[in-house]
Amino acid sequence: MENIFECKKVSKNFGATKQVLVHALKSVDLEIKRGEFTAIIGPSGSGKTTLLNIMSGLDNPTHGKVLLKGNDITEMTGNQLSDYRRDHIGFVFQAYNLLPVLTAEENIEYILIIQGIPENERKERVHKALIEVGLKGLGKKFPNQLSGGQQQRVAVARALVGNPDIILADEPTANLDSVNGQALLDMMLKLNETLGVTFVFSTHDPLIMNEAKRLITLHDGKIIEDKIQ
Amino acid sequence: MNLILIKLGIRNVFRNKRRTFLTSLAIGIGLMSLIIADGFILGMKSYMIRSVTDDYLGHGQIHHKKFLKTNKVKYVIENPGKIEKRLSSDTKLEGFSPRAISSALIASAQGSEQISLVGIKPRYESILSRIKTFTTVGDYLEKNDKSYILIGKKLANKLKVDIGDKVVLTLSPIGGGDLSQELFRIKGIFSYGSSTFDNHMAFINLSRAQEMLGCQNCIHEFALKFNDLSNLPVLFEEYKKKFPKDAYYFETWKELMPALNSALELTDISMAFLAVFLAILVGATVINTLYMALYERKFEFGVLQAIGTRKKVLFTIIITESIALAIGSIIMGSILTFIFGGMLAYYGVDYGGVTYASVPLREPIYMVFSLKQFIIYPLGLILFTILISFYPIWQLLKISPSKSLKIM
Ligand SMILES: Nc1ncnc2c1ncn2[C@@H]1O[C@H](COP(=O)(O)OP(=O)(O)OP(=O)(O)O)[C@@H](O)[C@H]1O
Numbered sequence: 358m359e360n361i362f363e364c365k366k367v368s369k370n371f372g373a374t375k376q377v378l379v380h381a382l383k384s385v386d387l388e389i390k391r392g393e394f395t396a397i398i399g400p401s402g403s404g405k406t407t408l409l410n411i412m413s414g415l416d417n418p419t420h421g422k423v424l425l426k427g428n429d430i431t432e433m434t435g436n437q438l439s440d441y442r443r444d445h446i447g448f449v450f451q452a453y454n455l456l457p458v459l460t461a462e463e464n465i466e467y468i469l470i471i472q473g474i475p476e477n478e479r480k481e482r483v484h485k486a487l488i489e490v491g492l493k494g495l496g497k498k499f500p501n502q503l504s505g506g507q508q509q510r511v512a513v514a515r516a517l518v519g520n521p522d523i524i525l526a527d528e529p530t531a532n533l534d535s536v537n538g539q540a541l542l543d544m545m546l547k548l549n550e551t552l553g554v555t556f557v558f559s560t561h562d563p564l565i566m567n568e569a570k571r572l573i574t575l576h577d578g579k580i581i582e583d584k585i586q
Numbered sequence: 587m588n589l590i591l592i593k594l595g596i597r598n599v600f601r602n603k604r605r606t607f608l609t610s611l612a613i614g615i616g617l618m619s620l621i622i623a624d625g626f627i628l629g630m631k632s633y634m635i636r637s638v639t640d641d642y643l644g645h646g647q648i649h650h651k652k653f654l655k656t657n658k659v660k661y662v663i664e665n666p667g668k669i670e671k672r673l674s675s676d677t678k679l680e681g682f683s684p685r686a687i688s689s690a691l692i693a694s695a696q697g698s699e700q701i702s703l704v705g706i707k708p709r710y711e712s713i714l715s716r717i718k719t720f721t722t723v724g725d726y727l728e729k730n731d732k733s734y735i736l737i738g739k740k741l742a743n744k745l746k747v748d749i750g751d752k753v754v755l756t757l758s759p760i761g762g763g764d765l766s767q768e769l770f771r772i773k774g775i776f777s778y779g780s781s782t783f784d785n786h787m788a789f790i791n792l793s794r795a796q797e798m799l800g801c802q803n804c805i806h807e808f809a810l811k812f813n814d815l816s817n818l819p820v821l822f823e824e825y826k827k828k829f830p831k832d833a834y835y836f837e838t839w840k841e842l843m844p845a846l847n848s849a850l851e852l853t854d855i856s857m858a859f860l861a862v863f864l865a866i867l868v869g870a871t872v873i874n875t876l877y878m879a880l881y882e883r884k885f886e887f888g889v890l891q892a893i894g895t896r897k898k899v900l901f902t903i904i905i906t907e908s909i910a911l912a913i914g915s916i917i918m919g920s921i922l923t924f925i926f927g928g929m930l931a932y933y934g935v936d937y938g939g940v941t942y943a944s945v946p947l948r949e950p951i952y953m954v955f956s957l958k959q960f961i962i963y964p965l966g967l968i969l970f971t972i973l974i975s976f977y978p979i980w981q982l983l984k985i986s987p988s989k990s991l992k993i994m
């Protein structure tokens with residue numbers, strides 16, 4: 358399989374002075390192939406969020422390179438990074454993913470609007486994405502009219518609809534009970550298997566990490582284990 | 587820009603309805619104060635100008651250039667007959683009044699006073715000024731009244747005279763020589779409400795004044811009243827060109843009453859101060875509201891940036907929000923203005939004859955609405971709100987999205 362994503366010797370330090378310098382990531386090397394379903398695990402503070410932020414260009418690494426299909430994103434300007442995220446990355450956060458003043462449909466459609474997709478195609482793709490995540494008929498609801506699990510599904514649909522190369526999810530199930538968390542993960546797994554969507558997500562949940570096809574363990578800013586399961 | 591972005595901004599405004607309501611109420615009150623103050627000052631100004639020009643001055647006057655400065659009767663207008671003809675045929679004038687003016691001593695059995703004596707043509711004068719209206723005791727002068735005089739109420743009190751009583755006028759003729767002295771009977775007593783007029787003025791027929799001055803056709807002053815008040819500055823220019831010579835020199839009411847003019851300019855300055863003051867108030871309110879509204883949604887903006895929204899688009903979304911807020915405030919302000927301003931325009935405010943810049947405010951001052959107030963001020967408010975919201979937005983956009991997303 359094709360290598361779509363690479364981190365080369367990526368380090369990230371936080372803090373301006375030597376005394377309070379935090380080494381959140383220490384020379385991390387990582388390759389993600391198309392179609393993978395990868396979980397990043399590790400104790401709190403091990404650098405999971407930092408790694409995902411650097412992969413998405415939300416943060417710049419202190420050292421090292423981040424390549425998407427061979428292009429170094431650390432060289433990009435602000436607008437290029439915005440466009441990079443818009444066109445290549447799907448995002449799912451732990452909670453509060455959605456704009457409360459927009460309906461589920463509008464939240465999903467937003468990505469297509471900033472991508473400049475014409476209206477009729479947008480409507481069609483939003484409709485399809487809602488079916489994909491099992492929310493047919495709930496498009497007109499506002500986020501506060503949906504359950505936490507449903508909201509996360511809308512977030513996955515939004516991440517999906519723009520046809521990204523990879524979907525990054527930072528603890529997507531952390532705010533859900535185990536039943537709903539399991540259901541969300543099953544749905545992501547199904548998308549991975551049927552549509553070939555590449556996922557990288559972080560988690561604390563042992564049940565969920567067991568479903569991952571690849572499991573990367575971070576400790577103290579370093580990858581200490583990387584296994585296919 | 588897509589509709590959904592506008593929707594986003596507008597729905598965000600209505601997210602916290604109470605805060606939006608209170609903010610637009612505050613801004614709306616600011617707008618209302620501005621419009622009402624402006625309308626009120628407009629009403630006051632036009633009242634004062636009207637009162638000064640219509641009471642006696644006219645919109646402009648022609649003199650010998652040195653007459654007003656020196657107060658010497660020898661500086662008469664050259665060739666007054668010719669000028670009178672030109673003025674008579676001028677359709678831009680509603681009226682004019684030729685006057686001969688001299689200082690004089692007026693004496694009754696009870697005392698004497700120094701006054702300014704004005705010879706007028708009663709009919710001409712009644713079109714130009716309001717002496718006739720203000721003559722509330724006795725009667726106004728007639729064309730053929732040889733030995734009748736009109737004096738002010740306070741002067742009459744000082745001289746202890748009444749209608750029909752005799753007074754003696756004494757003045758020195760233009761050519762020098764013996765003083766002229768004549769006997770007059772009081773025909774009317776006027777009250778202008780202004781102490782200058784009521785203490786120190788008296789009117790007789792023009793021909794009689796000319797006789798006493800020993801100068802048959804002498805005129806010191808033509809007071810002019812124009813038809814088209816909205817066009818005064820243009821007419822002023824025209825008349826300045828028409829009567830440019832020292833011997834017949836045209837001046838506007840502004841030049842004749844510099845004190846009033848600067849008092850009116852002072853009201854413009856206080857209006858500007860008020861505008862600045864309200865702008866600061868509105869500015870602080872907008873900044874405060876936006877700060878609260880934006881910072882509590884920091885995470886949302888982080889999400890928007892994380893999923894690929896360019897800063898420019900984010901900026902547009904937020905600015906739409908502040909424009910929507912400004913428009914809401916304008917609607918609020920306009921409603922308030924119509925209610926409270928309408929009341930002031932209808933009832934007016936009565937100053938009960940207080941004098942401002944030596945103009946007696948006899949009638950209530952009414953607020954004057956103008957289209958300008960409902961265009962310039964609201965537009966200014968929108969522009970100002972947009973401008974002022976740059977600051978909190980800029981502060982917000984400075985935060986990196988990875989920081990905004992850090993809540994958990
Ligand atoms: N903006 C920052 N400034 C300073 N230190 C930071 C910042 N962001 C993260 N860190 C530090 O970097 C390290 C890694 O943090 P990170 O958030 O990546 O951990 P994590 O694995 O996601 O933890 P969690 O499971 O609690 O979410 C931690 O020690 C954290 O305190």
Ligand SMILES: [Mg+2]
Pocket residue numbers: 405406407527
């Ligand atoms: Mg984390």
